[in-house]
Structure formats: structure tokens, C-alpha cells
Amino acid sequence: MKLFGRPNMRSLRAAWALEEAGTERASSPYVERLTARPALARAPAGIRRIANRSIRA
Amino acid sequence: MNQRHLADWLRRTAVSNMPLSQRRRTLLRMASAFAASAIVAPLASCATRAAPHFASDPFTLGIASGCPRPDSVVLWTRLAPGPSGSHFLPPENIELQWEIAHDENFRGIARHGTVLATPALAHSVHAEVTGLEPARTYWYRFKSGNAISATGRTRTAPAANALNQRLRFAFASCQQYEQGFYAAYHHMAREDVDFVVFLGDYIYESSWGRNHVRKHTAGEPRTLDEYRNRYALYKSDRDLQRMHAAAPWLVTWDDHEVKNDYANDQSEDLDVNFLVRRAAAYQAYYEHMPLSLRSLPQGPAALLYDSYAFGDLVNFFVLDDRQFRAHQACQRPDRGGSNVVANCAERLEPARTMLGTEQENWLREGLARTRARWNVVAQQTLMAQNDRTAGPNQSFWNDGWDGYPGARARLLGNLAASHVSNPLVISGDVHCTWVADLKVNYDDATSPVVATELCGASITSQGPTPKQIAATLTENPHIRYGNGAHGYLLIELTRERCTATLRGLASEKLVDSAVSTLATFTVDDGRPGALPA
Numbered sequence: 001m002k003l004f005g006r007p008n009m010r011s012l013r014a015a016w017a018l019e020e021a022g023t024e025r026a027s028s029p030y031v032e033r034l035t036a037r038p039a040l041a042r043a044p045a046g047i048r049r050i051a052n053r054s055i056r057a
Numbered sequence: 058m059n060q061r062h063l064a065d066w067l068r069r070t071a072v073s074n075m076p077l078s079q080r081r082r083t084l085l086r087m088a089s090a091f092a093a094s095a096i097v098a099p100l101a102s103c104a105t106r107a108a109p110h111f112a113s114d115p116f117t118l119g120i121a122s123g124c125p126r127p128d129s130v131v132l133w134t135r136l137a138p139g140p141s142g143s144h145f146l147p148p149e150n151i152e153l154q155w156e157i158a159h160d161e162n163f164r165g166i167a168r169h170g171t172v173l174a175t176p177a178l179a180h181s182v183h184a185e186v187t188g189l190e191p192a193r194t195y196w197y198r199f200k201s202g203n204a205i206s207a208t209g210r211t212r213t214a215p216a217a218n219a220l221n222q223r224l225r226f227a228f229a230s231c232q233q234y235e236q237g238f239y240a241a242y243h244h245m246a247r248e249d250v251d252f253v254v255f256l257g258d259y260i261y262e263s264s265w266g267r268n269h270v271r272k273h274t275a276g277e278p279r280t281l282d283e284y285r286n287r288y289a290l291y292k293s294d295r296d297l298q299r300m301h302a303a304a305p306w307l308v309t310w311d312d313h314e315v316k317n318d319y320a321n322d323q324s325e326d327l328d329v330n331f332l333v334r335r336a337a338a339y340q341a342y343y344e345h346m347p348l349s350l351r352s353l354p355q356g357p358a359a360l361l362y363d364s365y366a367f368g369d370l371v372n373f374f375v376l377d378d379r380q381f382r383a384h385q386a387c388q389r390p391d392r393g394g395s396n397v398v399a400n401c402a403e404r405l406e407p408a409r410t411m412l413g414t415e416q417e418n419w420l421r422e423g424l425a426r427t428r429a430r431w432n433v434v435a436q437q438t439l440m441a442q443n444d445r446t447a448g449p450n451q452s453f454w455n456d457g458w459d460g461y462p463g464a465r466a467r468l469l470g471n472l473a474a475s476h477v478s479n480p481l482v483i484s485g486d487v488h489c490t491w492v493a494d495l496k497v498n499y500d501d502a503t504s505p506v507v508a509t510e511l512c513g514a515s516i517t518s519q520g521p522t523p524k525q526i527a528a529t530l531t532e533n534p535h536i537r538y539g540n541g542a543h544g545y546l547l548i549e550l551t552r553e554r555c556t557a558t559l560r561g562l563a564s565e566k567l568v569d570s571a572v573s574t575l576a577t578f579t580v581d582d583g584r585p586g587a588l589p590a
Contacts, residue, residue, distance in 0.1 A: 028249065030161050030196075030210055034299050035246045056265050056317055057231075057438070057456070057486050057518075 103176065105150040109202035113138045115146075118289060119298030120199065122211035122305040123347025125252055125365070127191035130211050130305055132157070133347035134199050135181035136174050137289060148176045155184045157197040161208060167195060174201070179285050181344040191216040192368075209302040212251055215368035224367050224550045227560075228254040228435070228513050230311070230485025233261045234291050235269040237517030237565030241544050242300035244560060244572040248547055250304050254373070256485035257311025257437045258518065259342075260287050266519045270566050279334050284341030292345060301347075308346050309361055309375050311437040311486055314338055318394035318456055320384045322357075325394025332357040362416050364423050371550055372429040374420055376436040381413025385455040395456030397445055404455060407463035417464070421471045424480075430582065431479045431550050438486035439512050440465060441493035444532050457486070469497045473507040479582060480508035481555060483546070487512060488520030490546065490559050491529075492538040492578050492587045499535065506535075506585045511557050511578075513546040517565045537587060542575055555580040556590065 121133040132155055136146060156169035168188055174180040182199075189195065192215040199206040215221040227250045232239065245253070262284075264273050278284040292298065315338040316324045316331070324331040336357040343354055352361055359380070365373040385394065386409065387401035398404060410417065424432065438457045446452040453459035472480045482495060491512040498504040514520075521529070526539040542561030549556045561575040577590035 030208075031247055031249075031303060034210075034303055035243055056261075056263070056313075057488060 103148055103150055105152065105173065106202075107152045109151055111138055111202055111204045115201060115204050116199065116206040118292040118345075119301055120197070120206050120209045121301035121347040122197065122209055123308060124349050124363075125212060125214045125305040125307075127214045127216045127366075128189050129185060129187040130157075130189065130195070130213060131347045131349050132184040132186055132197050132199070132209075132211075133182065134206060135179060135344065136201060137180065146176070146180050150175050151180060151201060153182055153199050153201045155182075155186070155197060155199050157186055157189070157195045157211075159193075159195065161196045161210075163196065163198070163208075179341075179344045183348060183350065185349055189213050192219065192221065207302060211305045214366065215370070217366055217368070219368035219370075221368035221370045222551060224370055225250050225548070226252050226254060227545045227547050228256060228483050228485070229516050229545045230256040230437075230513055231258040231488055231515035231518035232291070232297075233258075233266060233515075233518040234294070235261075235264060235272055236266045236519055237270060237543060238568040238570070239294050239296040239300075239516060240562055240565070240568060240570040241516045241560075241572065242296040243569075244562075245545055245547075246296075246300050246303040248560075250547070251367075252304050253300065253306045254375075254435050254483065255306055255308045256435060256483065256513065257309055257379075258313040258486065258515075259308070259310070259346075260284075260291050261313045261518075262287065262316055262338075263313070268566065270568075278341075279337070281337040281340055284338050285344065288341055288345040306347060307365060307373065307375055307435065308348070309377055309435065309437065310342060310379060312379055312456075314342050315379075318385070319379065320382050320393065320456075321380065323384050323393045325392065327391070327393050362412075362419070366429065369429055370552065371431040371433060372423075372427045373433045373435055374423055376412060376420070376434065377416065378411050378437045381416055382411050382461070383409045385460050387455060395454060395460075397452050398455050398460075399446065399450065399452040401453075401455070404453065404460055405462060409461050409463050411458065411461040411464040412468075417467065420468070421475075424471055424477050425475045427477060429478065430552055431481060431555060432477050434468075434480065434482045434508075436482065436484060439484050439491060439493075439510070440469075440482050441491065441495055441510050441512075441536055442499040442533065443529060443536065445529075447528060447532055466497050469495055469507050473497060473505075479555070479580070480585070481580065482508055482510040483548075484510060484512035485515070488515040488518045488541070489526065490514045490538070490540045490542070490576075491536055492557070493533075494535040494537065494586050496535060509555075509580045509585050509587050511546055511548070511587070514540070514542055514544045514559065514561065516545070517543055538576060538578070538589075540575055544572060544575075553582050557587065 115136040115138045118135050118137045122130045124131045151174045157167050159165040172182045172184045174182050194212045198208050227245050278287045318325045339354040339359045361377040386404035387398040440458045444451045458465045493510040494506040495508040495510050496504040520541045543565040544561040547558040557578045559576045560572050562570040564570050578587040579590045580587050
């Protein structure tokens with residue numbers, strides 16, 4: 001039995017881009033679709049690892 | 058909270074061990090917290106909408122699964138249309154349908170059902186799906202009205218008597234949102250893990266650190282709605298959502314889910330209404346995690362510690378070292394929270410507790426009973442002693458296990474006395490990977506290694522400098538390895554060995570950072586102590 005029937009395409013598009021193809025390990029098509037992502041913005045320029053860091057553990 | 062729950066909570070806490078004056082103050086605060094808390098709100102006191110029409114995607118916070126058992130998992134989501142910070146729906150119950158299938162295309166439905174998302178729990182749902190087959194991968198999704206969620210993947214635990222040969226999991230902690238992106242989860246999702254263990258500091262209540270790559274959208278949360286918004290912000294991250302979708306999680310909390318360095322009923326700023334705040338934070342935590350109903354908070358109390366069996370290969374003991382602990386020893390005047398202390402006699406008092414009497418007894422009994430090949434104690438913070446002063450003098454950070462050496466010796470002594478097979482302690486909190494030998498007595502060079510500690514990297518939170526790491530390794534020879542890279546530890550257990558791989562990000566400041574293997578250690582069956590692979 002298939003409970004849900006035809007997916008709501010607008011919600012699907014608003015969620016993850018499941019239709020996109022992945023580029024790494026092809027062993028799991030689900031993971032490929034799950035982790036595929038469009039080009040994303042990078043962090044602001046000038047951000048580097050810092051040497052003297054305080055910790056709030 | 059009724060009288061029975063109150064009595065249960067009192068038994069689980071260190072309150073009953075407190076001096077009378079402190080106990081009276083604590084009980085008064087608890088009474089106030091119960092009065093202010095509306096956690097056990099009537100679920101059916103408002104209208105129910107069976108088929109709502111959503112103008113935008115209500116699954117913006119993703120989906121998740123957790124608490125994997127041989128025949129059950131918990132499926133989670135929260136209906137929250139709109140951008141972060143405005144994730145609130147009208148005060149109506151909303152019906153959701155869930156289905157769980159043997160295949161990603163949902164051709165073979167294993168189970169399905171309906172749950173009610175109630176405004177009392179921020180329209181979160183925790184569907185406890187039973188009747189599943191052990192050691193099996195399932196796919197699941199939710200539907201409500203015209204909206205359907207993305208598809209999640211989960212996996213049940215092997216049967217209790219299964220002679221399973223292999224288990225693979227990753228563990229993570231400390232994901233301060235402002236200090237980095239969650240690229241670690243993008244890579245973790247590709248590691249083909251059976252499950253994820255999260256060891257605390259899922260959100261941060263406070264803004265701190267430098268070189269932020271993104272910002273909290275509001276100040277420090279104190280109320281239930283403010284904590285809900287903080288979770289909504291963190292859970293809006295797509296890499297975090299994807300990792301939740303990819304595998305079930307076992308979760309526990311640390312301090313930042315409530316307030317930095319809180320201990321039991323005390324906050325670092327000695328807020329007299331702290332238990333009211335803790336009740337709000339605990340409820341928001343439950344609302345946003347794939348937890349079973351047993352963890353639903355009752356006022357400022359929640360039952361989070363639990364054990365999980367994965368065939369005869371491994372047992373997990375997931376601890377809560379925040380809720381029931383004694384206050385930190387030798388605190389600064391007029392202040393709670395942590396401190397680095399030297400010559401602190403209070404720290405050495407044997408009765409001091411990290412877990413509370415009831416949890417400590419539960420753990421001792423569980424360790425005495427376990428017959429699993431590997432036994433993992435999953436808990437918040439570094440367990441190995443970490444002397445912070447070079448040379449013969451010693452100083453210790455009183456918020457970690459070093460602040461509770463009597464409790465640590467009891468736990469490790471029980472491991473040794475019970476002859477627990479292959480005990481592993483996994484830890485977080487300190488934003489650095491440490492691999493350590495655990496001993497009952499660190500002042501005795503001949504004290505044997507009784508367990509292996511693998512303390513994991515932070516996902517983003519800033520950690521110690523290379524110089525500080527080097528000093529720690531020099532001063533504490535039982536700590537065999539340290540690395541400040543961000544990322545996660547990947548653990549593979551077989552009947553012969555545990556293999557721990559540190560997967561480190563090139564930079565947590567890059568949303569699409571690469572990851573690489575920075576170190577690999579093994580622990581052989583029957584021989585505590587990690588060896589470089």
C-alpha cells in the first residue's frame with residue numbers, strides 16, 4: 001500500500017534538491033541525492049583559522 | 058508534575074544529598090519552576106486540523122530518526138513554515154501521517170500511522186514506530202495536508218542475540234553556529250554509518266568566539282519560545298538536516314542546551330529562577346530531538362540517560378552528566394560555573410557526584426550485566442585527568458571529570474571490578490580530539506589502563522591552540538594524542554578491534570570544506586588502550 005500517493009511537488013522543491021546528481025561514492029543513490037547540493041556561498045573573505053582562541057566548553 | 062514524579066526526580070538528583078539550607082532553596086526554586094511550566098499541557102484542549110493547507114513548506118526544520126532498537130525507532134519532525142524565528146503555527150492540533158518503508162520509493166510500506174502535532178510541543182512530533190525488523194534499513198516520510206516531507210533513512214538495531222560482525226558509527230559534539238559551517242555533516246552523511254551519537258552542545262545559548270561566519274538571530278534565550286527559535290535557527294542548516302535524515306541519532310545534552318557551565322539547579326550567574334529556565338530549555342530540547350516519550354520533561358526534570366544494545370557486539374550507555382551533578386568545587390565568590398582550581402580540598406570529597414546516585418547505580422548495574430563484546434560509555438566531557446599546570450604542581454578544570462575525581466574513580470573502578478569487556482568512553486565538550494588511557498588512580502604510575510577514551514573533535518566550536526595541546530600532552534602522558542581540527546570521529550567495531558578515524562575539516566569556516574583523515578587508532582579486543590594504526 002502506498003499511503004501518500006503523488007508527492008506535492010512544491011513542497012519537494014522547497015525541501016532538498018533530491019533530483020540533483022552527486023559526484024562522490026556511487027554506492028548509495030539515496031545518499032548521493034541527499035547530499036548533492038548546488039554551489040553554495042563561501043564564508044566571508046579573510047576568515048582564517050585563528051591561533052589564540054578562547055574556549056567556552 | 059505530580060507528587061510521584063516529584064519524588065522520582067528528587068531521588069534522581071543530588072538534591073537529597075544537599076545541606077538542608079541549600080536543599081530548601083532548591084525545592085523552593087523547583088516549586089516555582091513547576092508553577093511556571095506548562096509542559097504537560099492538555100494535548101486535546103484545542104481544535105484539530107486533519108488536512109491543513111500550507112502556503113509554504115512546513116518541513117523547514119527537516120526530519121530525523123533516533124533511539125534505534127531491534128524493533129523500533131522514533132521518527133521526528135516539527136511543523137514550522139516560515140523563516141527561522143517565525144516558526145509558529147496557529148494554536149491548533151495538526152494531524153500528520155507517517156509511513157516507513159522497505160525501499161526509498163515506498164513501494165513496500167512496513168508501517169504507517171497518524172500522529173498529532175500539538176501547539177503545546179511547538180507542533181513537533183515523535184512517532185514511536187514499533188513492529189519493525191532488526192538490523193534493517195528503512196525509509197520514512199511525513200505528510201500533512203498538502204505538504205510532504207523529504208525522505209529519511211533509518212536503521213534498526215540488530216536483535217539482542219544477533220552475532221553481528223560489524224558496526225559503524227560517528228560521533229559529534231559542540232556545533233556553535235556562528236563559529237563555522239556544518240560541512241562536517243555533509244561528509245559524515247557519506248560515511249555509511251549505522252547511526253550517529255551526539256554528545257552535547259547541539260545549540261549554544263550564547264554568542265561567543267571570534268571570526269563568526271554567521272550570526273545568531275537573537276540574544277541569549279531564556280524563555281521557551283526563545284529556546285525554540287534557537288533550535289529552529291540551528292536546524293535550518295541543510296547539512297545538519299541531511300545528516301539527521303541519513304541515519305538515526307542517539308543524543309545527549311551538555312550545558313549549552315541550557316546555560317554555560319550550569320550544574321544541576323545552579324547557573325553560573327546564580328539565577329534564582331534558574332530551574333524555570335532549565336524547564337524551558339529541557340522542553341525545547343525534547344521538542345527538537347528524535348527522543349521517545351520517556352524523555353518528555355516534567356518541569357525541570359527529564360530522563361535522558363539510557364542504554365542501547367546492538368546485538369552481542371556492543372552496548373551503549375548514554376549518560377547525562379549535567380542534570381544531577383554536584384555544583385562545581387571551589388567556585389569563585391558569588392559565582393557559579395567553572396574555574397581552574399588548585400589545592401581544592403572540596404574537589405576531592407569522595408561523595409561528590411557527576412551522575413547523581415540513581416544514574417550512577419543504574420550504570421553500575423548495567424555494566425555488571427552486560428555481555429556485549431564492546432561497551433561504550435557515551436557521555437559529555439573528557440574523562441581522563443588533565444593537569445593544567447606544568448611540573449609538580451597541579452591544577453584542574455572543575456567543570457569536567459577532573460572536578461569530580463571520586464565519581465570518576467567509582468565509575469572506572471566499577472568497569473575494572475565488573476570485568477566489563479572492552480570498555481570505551483566517548484566524549485565531547487572540550488573542542489579537541491584526545492585519545493587517552495583511563496585509569497582509576499592517576500597519581501599511581503602503576504595503575505593499570507582500565508578503559509580507552511576517545512574524545513571527539515567539535516563540529517565548529519573553537520578549541521585549544523596547538524601550543525596548549527602540546528603542553529597537555531607533555532604534562533599528561535596517559536593522553537596519547539591531541540588534535541584541534543574540527544570534524545568528527547568515525548568508529549568501526551568488529552569482533553576483533555575498534556578502529557577510530559579522525560575526520561578533520563580543512564576549515565570549519567568554509568561551507569564546502571574538504572575533509573581528510575588526520576589520524577587512525579585501533580583498540581584490540583581484550584587490550585585497553587589505543588594504538589596508532
